[in-house]
Amino acid sequence: MFEAKTYIDRRNLLRKSVKSGIIVLLGNNEAPRNYPNNGYHFRQDSTFLYYFGLNHSGLVGVLDVEADTDCIYGNDYTIDDIIWMGDQPAISELATSVGVKKSYPLSELSKTVLSAIRRGRKIHFLPPYRLHNTVQIAQLQGIHTARVHDYVSKELIKAVVAQREIKSAAEIAEIEKACDIGYKMHVAAMKMCRAGIYELEIAGAIEGIALQFGNGVSFHSIVTQNGQTLHNHYHGNKLTDGRLMLCDAGAETLMNYCSDFTRTMPVNGKFTDKQKDIYNIVLAANIKAQKEAKPGVTYQNVHLAVARVMAEGLQQLGLIKGNIDDAVANGVVGLFMPHGLGHQLGLDVHDMEDFGENYVGYDDITTRSAQFGLGSLRMGKVLREGHVVTSEPGCYFVPALIKKWEREKINSSFINFQKVENFLDFGGVRLEDDILITAAGCRKLGKHHVPITVEEVEETMM
Amino acid sequence: MFEAKTYIDRRNLLRKSVKSGIIVLLGNNEAPRNYPNNGYHFRQDSTFLYYFGLNHSGLVGVLDVEADTDCIYGNDYTIDDIIWMGDQPAISELATSVGVKKSYPLSELSKTVLSAIRRGRKIHFLPPYRLHNTVQIAQLQGIHTARVHDYVSKELIKAVVAQREIKSAAEIAEIEKACDIGYKMHVAAMKMCRAGIYELEIAGAIEGIALQFGNGVSFHSIVTQNGQTLHNHYHGNKLTDGRLMLCDAGAETLMNYCSDFTRTMPVNGKFTDKQKDIYNIVLAANIKAQKEAKPGVTYQNVHLAVARVMAEGLQQLGLIKGNIDDAVANGVVGLFMPHGLGHQLGLDVHDMEDFGENYVGYDDITTRSAQFGLGSLRMGKVLREGHVVTSEPGCYFVPALIKKWEREKINSSFINFQKVENFLDFGGVRLEDDILITAAGCRKLGKHHVPITVEEVEETMM
Known part of the structure; x- marks a missing residue:
């Protein structure tokens, strides 16, 4: 207290x-x-x-x-x-x-x-x-x-x-405590992750850490080799060599302040080149978000800047074609990232979501988009000093969604469906950090850096 | 399923x-x-x-x-x-x-x-x-x-x-799985228990085990150096040399069958003579319950047989005086064990308690006692083959209760309050196992024996 x-x-x-x-x-x-x-x-x-x-x-x-x-x-x-x-x-x-x-x-x-x-x-x-x-x-x-x-x-x-929504220094210190518990959880997950172990064993172990050092998890953890299923709380799979494991989990402190991180790792400890290609696009997006987030900018625009980075990366891989600005404006990235860049974080992991998302993430100036993908963005409004938000770009290959877009010819002039189909068994990558909007820009919260580059993740898993 | x-x-x-x-x-x-x-x-x-x-x-x-x-x-x-x-x-x-x-x-x-x-x-x-x-x-x-x-x-x-209430072989196999998770939890608690660690760290760790191998804990664990507080879910104390830590915790399998064990251990790994005196009375009571429980006997009578063993032990220590039969009949043991010997166990840790305890633990033949202590017994009726019950005798020194009885002169002819007061800072001991009523009598459930004798507990803690 x-x-x-x-x-x-x-x-x-x-x-x-x-x-x-x-x-x-x-x-x-x-x-x-x-x-x-x-x-x-x-x-x-x-x-x-x-x-x-x-x-x-x-x-x-x-x-x-x-x-x-x-x-x-x-x-x-x-x-x-x-x-x-x-x-x-x-x-x-x-x-x-x-x-x-x-x-x-x-x-x-x-x-x-x-x-x-x-x-x-x-x-x-x-x-x-x-x-x-x-x-x-x-x-x-x-x-x-x-x-x-x-x-x-x-x-x-x-x-x-x-x-x-404007966090005091004391509140930020509490959120950083939650981040430090989150750090322990994610490093433990990386160290446990290997072929043959059940998702449940990792999910249980990291929830145990959250309960040892705080009030437990801030939400039901996602620990899955099917990261392409966004709302996935099933932990019954035995991890398979060649898959990516996505771990989205956070902790609450004893004062109920929350953290929320996502990391994605190769089950066998080494990314393939194909996995690295997608992973590094998401990492670039995560870095871009933290470069753009600052007071006075809407988080909706940060989302769009991130979408552009992703579109460029996907174009280099040949999955997206045509003019990048048009692709972003038409919501092409929504096929690969159907969710928003982030949400506010505090005493709730989706802070104040019980009031209704639009009261928390939008206002008279910034209204929610109706576009698929961008419309799922929970926090869209102008950033202010003291806001704490998640930055969580992701890239997924959701078979049901890809088939729907192909069938309904949605954005078909921008998407090379033939190439996209090579990724139907890929899964998904998401990389999420918790950031504080400062006077100068923003900073990542947590005393400890949760491993995020390909090299850091592979080293932690060794 | x-x-x-x-x-x-x-x-x-x-x-x-x-x-x-x-x-x-x-x-x-x-x-x-x-x-x-x-x-x-x-x-x-x-x-x-x-x-x-x-x-x-x-x-x-x-x-x-x-x-x-x-x-x-x-x-x-x-x-x-x-x-x-x-x-x-x-x-x-x-x-x-x-x-x-x-x-x-x-x-x-x-x-x-x-x-x-x-x-x-x-x-x-x-x-x-x-x-x-x-x-x-x-x-x-x-x-x-x-x-x-x-x-x-x-x-x-x-x-x-x-x-x-009559468990099939397949159900018993599931309960035994839950017992085996419980075994892992209690051994882990014994190994972690030492002065300076927070109760929360142990409670969190064992809950993590329950989540790794099943559906989590079957109830909110009690992990406390204040075992005399029966409904104690506070985990905020740093364990202190000289105290006993009481750990009452169980697991649910993925099919939601439950286990429920209690063990009590010296924080510093070695029981004092005073602690051993009380501990061995409770252990004798636990053994007595498993000797008496069999088809055709009421669990109320098993409770009373256990109360007699406790009364004898407490008399040897000089805490109880007078005729033992009268002491038991007058509910003297209720001062030291205000709760009942046990409850049914199955898909709920207190099986079917949502229907009302008397529908589950009593019937037309056996009605609930109004006496303090015995009246808290959840399962009182005739045991039948296929019943699964907990056997959980305990001995506690509850300052507020001792003072109340002394003040109100309850059973004062049987109690040596002066000697009892030497135990006001003792805490409490409870030893709980899950037993199946068989044709011949009963058997403890679980493939693994959760350490229970003074020697076994001390060795596990080494």
């Missing part, structure tokens, strides 16, 4: 950014796994953590804009609980530890909200993503659960995004 | 055990962690797994008792999904793989249920433990979510318990 002043300052700023009313921030509750008392590892809501810092289930924070006060609602443990659970802090002590002067039992919350509604005051809440919180909001507001999302406060979303 | 015949047979038997109506078995859905698309590791409902074996989210199985048919409801992936996720089996293929001939989109389910309700047929469902399923049942039945539990089918609960 940060010191109380950090949370007091954050709440003060939020109360000033919202015109009027009360702001209700719901913490998370235990989530049952296979029976009521066998819960998943508790994960607090990130916005609740940002403003209240308390990593306990069943809490709600309320900020009163006009009265300029904050309070915490939650239920104390009973003496019987303490026999089984050991000493537990009272809710009032938890509140005090983060500079909140008032606390009440949870049953008081509905009275507070009801009284505000009766006086015609605005109730601000964020989009719930757990059904428990959807139901809680519906009950507090006296509305049907199906209508909860209509009542979400856009004013609150915008105010929270404006605060959370 | 087992072969289709296994699931067909299980469903046939269930349809025969329930008099009439339709049986609706809800699978689980993805559970969001910190935003909608960042879910927890998917865990299928155990009863759904038992009857349908399909480890996919968003499925519902329906058994029609009179028509003697089964079907699966679920939604197929779209072609766009497949571009991102790779080839996915159709619902009809999933159904066929477990011998179910009919499958429908999920939207058809409400029609099926509504039509059965209209014809006055009974709708059987189990107690939901995830809010998503509570809401789904409420909507299907047209009732308020708060009333769902009133509509639960006790007939179905009893029929499912009767089937699931």
Whole structure:
């Protein structure tokens, strides 16, 4: 936890950014796994953590804009609980530890909200993503659960995004801790990777590292020799000589700040020339992104600059033909990289994605493209100092997608499908780093450099 | 997955055990962690797994008792999904793989249920433990979510318990696989345990092992130098010379069968005489349980036999005084072991606890005691061949509980509180194995023997 002043300052700023009313921030509750008392590892809501810092289930924070006060609602443990659970802090002590002067039992919350509604005051809440919180909001507001999302406060979303997206030095230090755990995970994966081992063994081992040094993985790791399948959480394959293994994994610190790296490596420890050709295009794209990212530039334009580097590389290999500018403008690179260059990163690995991607990655100036590929870009807007984003170019050969484009003649004047078909069994390459936008440009986060060049990866795997 | 015949047979038997109506078995859905698309590791409902074996989210199985048919409801992936996720089996293929001939989109389910309700047929469902399923049942039945539990089918609960609690040879083989992962975890914990290491490092490492070789831990591990705190999931302490570390952890196989072991070890690798005194009482209790457990005996009586062994040991140390039979009958051992001897184990680490403990551990013949300690026993009823239970005696010195009993003069004629106070900083010891009730008695599960004697533990830690 940060010191109380950090949370007091954050709440003060939020109360000033919202015109009027009360702001209700719901913490998370235990989530049952296979029976009521066998819960998943508790994960607090990130916005609740940002403003209240308390990593306990069943809490709600309320900020009163006009009265300029904050309070915490939650239920104390009973003496019987303490026999089984050991000493537990009272809710009032938890509140005090983060500079909140008032606390009440949870049953008081509905009275507070009801009284505000009766006086015609605005109730601000964020989009719930757990059904428990959807139901809680519906009950507090006296509305049907199906209508909860209509009542979400856009004013609150915008105010929270404006605060959370600019990371303080202390937050950056936490993200760097997460990066250092990520470094350990990725080096371990490189050292374990060999023909005959199951993907699951590597995925489990790196998740163990994330749990040893922090709060576990920041998302379900992708560890696969089928990197061309983008949303691939299957870990059942035995690694095969000649394939590439793609490892996309990150950690959370005990304060829930995240990292997110991707590396791709040859299962047998040595890249073939064909693998190097594609790999080095992606590496050049990764370097290009870090050269272009700086305050004042949109990340959409950084994505396009990266797409151009990829198009040039693919043209040299004969997979793309025609005018490069036209190819990029027509979204040809989307066939090879159907996803965006990156997303914001912080207390969530896709930071604040629960609010809706467009509130976080776009604004009145930069709107989301409708083009296949570029349209998947989560973070498109102007970069500012203090933003933390991922830079994750990739190049994949997705058989179903290639066949679809060929069949539907999409961008067929730019693509040499005959050559592309030589790569149908290639798989995919992605190289992802976490970068901080600085006054001068950007810098990669993490004390340790995760091996990335062909030589570094091969050496680590030896 | 087992072969289709296994699931067909299980469903046939269930349809025969329930008099009439339709049986609706809800699978689980993805559970969001910190935003909608960042879910927890998917865990299928155990009863759904038992009857349908399909480890996919968003499925519902329906058994029609009179028509003697089964079907699966679920939604197929779209072609766009497949571009991102790779080839996915159709619902009809999933159904066929477990011998179910009919499958429908999920939207058809409400029609099926509504039509059965209209014809006055009974709708059987189990107690939901995830809010998503509570809401789904409420909507299907047209009732308020708060009333769902009133509509639960006790007939179905009893029929499912009767089937699931007798483990087949194939199930026992799976549980033994889980035990072998548990063996690896506990030996690793013994080897890592030393002063100066954080509990979290050990907890993370053993969870990593569970993820490398199976589906992860079967419950949130307890790894603590404060074993006297029974519900202790805090892993923040640095281990201290002189303390005992208690490690209660188990694994799930990829088919979701569970193991559950506890071992207790001296942080510095050598038990003191005082630690050995208590440890050997618990070890004797563990051995006694395995001597007594056999078909026809209630597990409540095995608990009481174990309590007697503990009372004798504690009397020899001067902590308990007076007549041993009276001490046991009065629940004196509850001060030192406030929990029960064990619970059933299978597809859940507390098998079928979602139905309610009394449906699983008690019946018309054996009812739950109201006495502190014995009343916490989860499995009390007559043991039968094919039951799998944990045997987990423990001895703890819980300061808050000791002070309460002393203050309230509970069982004061049997307890030498002055001597007990010498143990206030002792911590706790628990030794837990998983046992199968056989025709002749019982046997410990797992190919490998998890070190348990003082000598074995000390040697493993060397």
